[in-house]
Amino acid sequence: MRFDLVFANWELFAGGVWMTMQLTVLSVLIGFCIALPCGIIRARGIKYANGLVNAYVYVFRGTPLLVQLYLIYYGLAQFDFVKDSFLWPVLREAWWCALITLSLNSGAYATEIIRGALQTTPKGEEEAATALGLTRFKVYALVLLPSALRRALPQYGNEVVFMLHGSAVASIITLQDILGAGRTLNAKFYVAYEGFITAAILYICLTFMLVGLFRLAEGRFLRHLRIDAGDRISPKAIAMR
Amino acid sequence: MTRFITATIAAITLAGAAGAADLKICVEGAYPPFSETATDGSVVGFDIDIANALCSDMGKECEMLKTDWDGIIPALLERKCDAIIASMSITEDRKQVIDFSAKYYNTPGRFVGKDGMTEADLEGKVVGVQRGTIHQNFMEGEFPGIELKLYGSQDEVYLDLVAGRIDAAMADSIAILDGFINTDAGEGFAFFGGSYSIPKYHGDGAGIGVRQSDTDLRDAFTQSITNIRESGEYETINSKYFEFDIYGG
Numbered sequence: 001m002r003f004d005l006v007f008a009n010w011e012l013f014a015g016g017v018w019m020t021m022q023l024t025v026l027s028v029l030i031g032f033c034i035a036l037p038c039g040i041i042r043a044r045g046i047k048y049a050n051g052l053v054n055a056y057v058y059v060f061r062g063t064p065l066l067v068q069l070y071l072i073y074y075g076l077a078q079f080d081f082v083k084d085s086f087l088w089p090v091l092r093e094a095w096w097c098a099l100i101t102l103s104l105n106s107g108a109y110a111t112e113i114i115r116g117a118l119q120t121t122p123k124g125e126e127e128a129a130t131a132l133g134l135t136r137f138k139v140y141a142l143v144l145l146p147s148a149l150r151r152a153l154p155q156y157g158n159e160v161v162f163m164l165h166g167s168a169v170a171s172i173i174t175l176q177d178i179l180g181a182g183r184t185l186n187a188k189f190y191v192a193y194e195g196f197i198t199a200a201i202l203y204i205c206l207t208f209m210l211v212g213l214f215r216l217a218e219g220r221f222l223r224h225l226r227i228d229a230g231d232r233i234s235p236k237a238i239a240m241r
Numbered sequence: 242m243t244r245f246i247t248a249t250i251a252a253i254t255l256a257g258a259a260g261a262a263d264l265k266i267c268v269e270g271a272y273p274p275f276s277e278t279a280t281d282g283s284v285v286g287f288d289i290d291i292a293n294a295l296c297s298d299m300g301k302e303c304e305m306l307k308t309d310w311d312g313i314i315p316a317l318l319e320r321k322c323d324a325i326i327a328s329m330s331i332t333e334d335r336k337q338v339i340d341f342s343a344k345y346y347n348t349p350g351r352f353v354g355k356d357g358m359t360e361a362d363l364e365g366k367v368v369g370v371q372r373g374t375i376h377q378n379f380m381e382g383e384f385p386g387i388e389l390k391l392y393g394s395q396d397e398v399y400l401d402l403v404a405g406r407i408d409a410a411m412a413d414s415i416a417i418l419d420g421f422i423n424t425d426a427g428e429g430f431a432f433f434g435g436s437y438s439i440p441k442y443h444g445d446g447a448g449i450g451v452r453q454s455d456t457d458l459r460d461a462f463t464q465s466i467t468n469i470r471e472s473g474e475y476e477t478i479n480s481k482y483f484e485f486d487i488y489g490g
Contacts, residue, residue: 074397074400074404077400077401077403077404077405077406078404083404083405088405092404092405092406093406094390094406172393174390174391174392174401176391183311183372183393184372184373184391186311186312186315186373187310187311187372187373187377187391188373190314190315190318190335190338192312192315
């Protein structure tokens, strides 16, 4: 076992952790910005727009992340009109290609999470808000979304962990993320086990950090849904809340 | 149900056993013209022809196992295959982990870039190399100031060179010539700079990798390389791919 090589190359792994965190956090944030309007469109079934969003979600949930990355990184570069366009300075960079792919992928999954949470919101919440004279925008901004997004938290936590693990595909397009660091160690010193077990441990640590953060957030934002000891409420009543 | 599972497991095991050959050879399949994947999924090229010639000279039945470059030495060490015939250069670093036969060819490394580029233009540019190759070590040692991009396979280096994500690539001259410059994709690209063959980085040519414990197999390969050189079979294979003898001095 040559774990000394891992320690001697700690900067490689530190850089890898930073790269992985950048890609994960940014793609989840951008994905959320995509998913919020898309989720509402899906939940309301808005004409035309719904079909478009549906197609987007279908494509990105229906194909492997790796294939999406290959299409965006190697595929688009094949067309001269892409290379001549104003987008090329962005698409030229592996980092941007990875971020775009991960964001679109995360956005597609999150759209369905938000749609589900909105559709399971009790009808009464919307009716009560409308009865109070709130505008359609305010009904969503003040009542429906805060309620739906809270209930979406556990599922969203899953999605973020999935993105963290999914970001490992970035190492294929020359980016030095955590897996990339492991691969470089392996290629240079032929230590497959040491390099990849280090990568695995780093991923586990990051995963537990994320899971912990979401647990904290759930504790705070879902407090009103928690069943406390001694609380004698029937399950049906909880669903009504 | 149990019977079904048992039958399935038996079928899988048998299918695996049916393919058992005397020797399993790790090849790469993404390094034309030495080794490339044909449209039907089989691996063809100079390395594969040499492998077959060596096997028949030794009177052994060989099975080619397509393996990614990154995992090719681990695959040998983990006994997934018994030898590597993948244009692997004989270097001191690798000799710490595996053993090599004598070389079966030796060609220098060169830069490739847009027509008219020179080595002086490299300043501030990005050069692509395949990760874990002698060319990576060479670039890090001799051109430390130049940004390197590391790829899993040589094919991906060419893709990004054409796409313009990298300005130049450093690789084996023959691999570049037949795998890139002489193809449609390589139009408008040319060699530039010197021909590099520095033993410290480039080693002593490409050899056949075997486990350090398999000294008999190593010697058998070395002997067979001499045999096919003498019998003219090497020349036949060589002329199928190249216009000159790539065995080297």
